[in-house]
Amino acid sequence: MEKLVVIPTYNERENISKMISKAMSLEGGYHLLVVDDGSPDGTGAIVKERQ
Incomplete structure (x- = not known):
């Protein structure tokens, strides 16, 4: 079984x-x-860097 967070x-x-x-x-x-719901603080960019 796959687990997802x-x-x-x-x-x-x-x-x-x-x-x-x-x-x-x-x-x-x-x-x-x-x-991410379009965070204006750059959360999405940090996530993309961590990919």
């Missing part, structure tokens, strides 16, 4: 990198889906 975001520039790192460190081989 979904992180909805809006203006999470200060937190998104830490959240991604934490989700990717979970045991069990999770997939990660970040849903």
